[in-house]
Amino acid sequence: MAPDLPPAGQPPRLALQDVGKAYADAGTRVQALAGVSFEVPAGALVALVGPSGSGKSTLLRLLAGLERLDSGRILVDGQPLVESGAVAYMPQRDLLLPWRRLIDNLTLGLEIQGLDRTEARARARALLPTFGLEGFEQAWPPALSGGMRQRAALLRTVLLGRDTLLLDEPFGALDALTRLELQDWLAGMWQAAGWTLLLVTHDVEEAVYLADRVVALGPRPGRVVLELEVDLPRPRDRGLLGSPSFGRQVGRLLAALGHPSGLA
Amino acid sequence: MHPPAEPSTVEPPLAGLWQAAWPPLALLAGLVLAWHLVVVVGGLPAFILPSPGRVLGVLVARRAGLGEALLASLAATFAGLGLALVLGLTLALLIQVSTGLRRALYPLLVVSQTVQILAIAPLLVIWMGFGMRPTIAIVVLICFFPLAVSTADGLAAVDPELVALLESMGASRSQVWRMVRLPAALPAFFSGLKIAVTYSVVGATIGEWVGGSTGLGLYLLRSKNALATDQVFAAMLVTSSVSIGLFLLTALAERLATPWQSALRARAGRRPRFPSGAAS
Numbered sequence: 001m002a003p004d005l006p007p008a009g010q011p012p013r014l015a016l017q018d019v020g021k022a023y024a025d026a027g028t029r030v031q032a033l034a035g036v037s038f039e040v041p042a043g044a045l046v047a048l049v050g051p052s053g054s055g056k057s058t059l060l061r062l063l064a065g066l067e068r069l070d071s072g073r074i075l076v077d078g079q080p081l082v083e084s085g086a087v088a089y090m091p092q093r094d095l096l097l098p099w100r101r102l103i104d105n106l107t108l109g110l111e112i113q114g115l116d117r118t119e120a121r122a123r124a125r126a127l128l129p130t131f132g133l134e135g136f137e138q139a140w141p142p143a144l145s146g147g148m149r150q151r152a153a154l155l156r157t158v159l160l161g162r163d164t165l166l167l168d169e170p171f172g173a174l175d176a177l178t179r180l181e182l183q184d185w186l187a188g189m190w191q192a193a194g195w196t197l198l199l200v201t202h203d204v205e206e207a208v209y210l211a212d213r214v215v216a217l218g219p220r221p222g223r224v225v226l227e228l229e230v231d232l233p234r235p236r237d238r239g240l241l242g243s244p245s246f247g248r249q250v251g252r253l254l255a256a257l258g259h260p261s262g263l264a
Numbered sequence: 265m266h267p268p269a270e271p272s273t274v275e276p277p278l279a280g281l282w283q284a285a286w287p288p289l290a291l292l293a294g295l296v297l298a299w300h301l302v303v304v305v306g307g308l309p310a311f312i313l314p315s316p317g318r319v320l321g322v323l324v325a326r327r328a329g330l331g332e333a334l335l336a337s338l339a340a341t342f343a344g345l346g347l348a349l350v351l352g353l354t355l356a357l358l359i360q361v362s363t364g365l366r367r368a369l370y371p372l373l374v375v376s377q378t379v380q381i382l383a384i385a386p387l388l389v390i391w392m393g394f395g396m397r398p399t400i401a402i403v404v405l406i407c408f409f410p411l412a413v414s415t416a417d418g419l420a421a422v423d424p425e426l427v428a429l430l431e432s433m434g435a436s437r438s439q440v441w442r443m444v445r446l447p448a449a450l451p452a453f454f455s456g457l458k459i460a461v462t463y464s465v466v467g468a469t470i471g472e473w474v475g476g477s478t479g480l481g482l483y484l485l486r487s488k489n490a491l492a493t494d495q496v497f498a499a500m501l502v503t504s505s506v507s508i509g510l511f512l513l514t515a516l517a518e519r520l521a522t523p524w525q526s527a528l529r530a531r532a533g534r535r536p537r538f539p540s541g542a543a544s
Contacts, residue, residue, distance in 0.1 A: 064432045089432045095425055099524045108443070109433045140527035160433060243396040 013076030013164055013196045014040040014063065014087075014124060018072035021058055029221035032058045035072070040213075042077075045190055045197040045216045047207035049253065055222025056200045057092065060166045062150075063198070064089035076164075086161040092169045094153040096141035102152060103137035109160040124159060130189070131155045147178040154186075164196040171206070180238075187236065204253045208246060209236060216256050226256035271412020314494035315404040329483070334502055336478040336499035340396050341468045341506075348460060352411025353402060353453075359412070360419040360445075379408050381470060389475030399471030399479065410459040418452025419445055451490040451525060453522075454518040465503050 005136055030198040032055040040046045042235060048056050061067045072083040076228060088109075096105045110120035128134045131151045141149060150170060159167055170186070171179045187210055190197055201207050207214045211230055218225040230249060232240055240246050296316050302308070303315040310318060323330065355373065359366045382401060388398035426444050435443070472481025480499050487495035519526070 066428055066432055087329045091425060091429055091432075093425065095423075095429050097426065097444065097447070098528060099450070099522070108430075111443075112430065112433050112435045112439055139526045142524075142531040 012039040013042040015075040020071035031221035034223050038215045044212045047211035048200045049207045050217030051219050053219040054217035060168050069130045087161045087164040088157045090157040093148040102139050106156050146174050167199045208249050310489045311493045318494050319497040322494045333480045333483040337468050337480040340399040341464045344400045345464050348404045348407035352408040355412040356415035359416040385474040394475050395477050398475050402471040403464050403467040406463050407460040412454040414456030415453045418449030422448045450522050458514050461514050461522045462507050
């Protein structure tokens with residue numbers, strides 16, 4: 001079941017128009033992104049795939065307001081992106097502060113916003129069971145497993161109260177089984193909560209399995225090589241992974257990214 | 265479903281202290297015994313080397329004079345440490361906030377530590393007069409450096425991604441300092457503080473030796489001049505005990521101020537879970 005599409009005429013949650021970004025690396029100018037355009041409709045799950053060097057993380061950092069673009073425009077609900085704060089950004093590493101217990105890591109964003117500590121903790125506690133973190137609020141981050149740390153980082157992001165989430169390879173550092181488990185968990189959370197998700201991954205199968213739309217970026221300079229509307233029913237399960245349709249869509253993406261196995 | 269991560273164990277601050285303490289204590293006991301045997305069997309006169317028992321006897325007999333000297337030395341030590349903290353932390357912050365200041369200050373800090381304390385101490389007495397002030401100045405000179413360098417290094421090592429994360433959440437500069445930079449630099453600060461407190465008593469003693477009107481340094485000087493070697497040993501025992509005590513207090517304060525460190529240590533101890541010999 002596809003999410004309800006926004007009525008025609010409503011601007012997309014995120015719109016990137018001809019976005020360019022270059023940075024200096026050891027004295028040479030590297031074009032990270034060259035004319036990238038795509039849209040993320042409100043309520044959609046869009047995946048951004050591409051090899052390393054295709055500027056995926058740079059794109060997210062631009063959207064998070066952590067870097068400025070050199071050319072083009074980024075629109076949020078039709079309005080120009082002015083500063084950080086419009087969307088919630090979850091970096092690649094979980095970045096839990098080692099000197100804060102789990103509960104105080106979760107409330108970090110709320111504290112920054114100036115919310116009262118008791119109220120902030122109450123909000124975090126209410127979501128602990130959903131995120132599989134019940135009973136660990138007093139734990140120090142190093143005592144948590146990789147999957148728990150990642151779910152904690154996501155909960156910290158969610159608590160910022162912004163319903164557009166940018167996730168930079170949220171499953172990259174996890175073992176294979178935890179990864180599969182968290183993918184399904186995230187898909188369920190997204191459907192239940194009605195978030196708009198932009199998910200960066202280098203795993204094409206993960207992208208097709210999770211997303212409504214996959215944007216493939218080619219490397220150096222990063223540019224869109226294919227936009228694929230994923231044609232798979234929801235809710236999805238692992239059985240889809242063996243279907244010809246799934247294999248075809250993964251193949252198209254791999255071909256667009258220049259991978260030989262995609263040409264078949 | 266999820267691998268059970270153990271809830272953080274609350275470690276009592278002094279747990280494991282005994283485990284760490286008994287090997288050096290056993291070695292020390294052996295050395296003291298050897299010392300005793302050398303004096304007794306070798307028949308050494310007390311002004312060359314007093315026996316451990318004799319030193320303890322002097323310690324008890326002279327406790328009033330030693331106690332008075334100790335209090336004076338402690339006053340100078342703490343005054344010097346306090347000033348060194350202010351100076352060291354200010355320098356660390358200046359080095360951190362400006363690259364220009366870092367380039368200008370850091371080399372001079374190192375140069376300041378190459379100054380011979382024994383050469384500058386009499387000059388400090390000439391400039392500041394006899395009494396506590398030159399003593400305090402020497403403590404500051406010795407102690408500010410480890411504090412400044414370790415804290416500056418701790419601040420410089422803060423993970424820039426943590427700072428970026430807070431900025432993406434809209435944190436102000438002061439929030440970034442309070443929530444990330446300062447706690448991140450705390451362990452390094454305590455490393456510097458442990459070095460500083462250990463040297464501080466030695467610094468005070470040097471100051472008193474050269475130009476003090478009171479304190480353990482003066483006590484040492486007078487005892488040496490009187491060839492009262494047993495009193496020299498007794499005073500050394502006091503200064504060493506104070507240094508060790510200050511070090512332990514600082515280590516305890518570190519444990520209380522950085523409770524997450526024990527979780528990190530526990531993780532480091534847990535890490536080799538899989539037999540590494542199988543792969544190599």
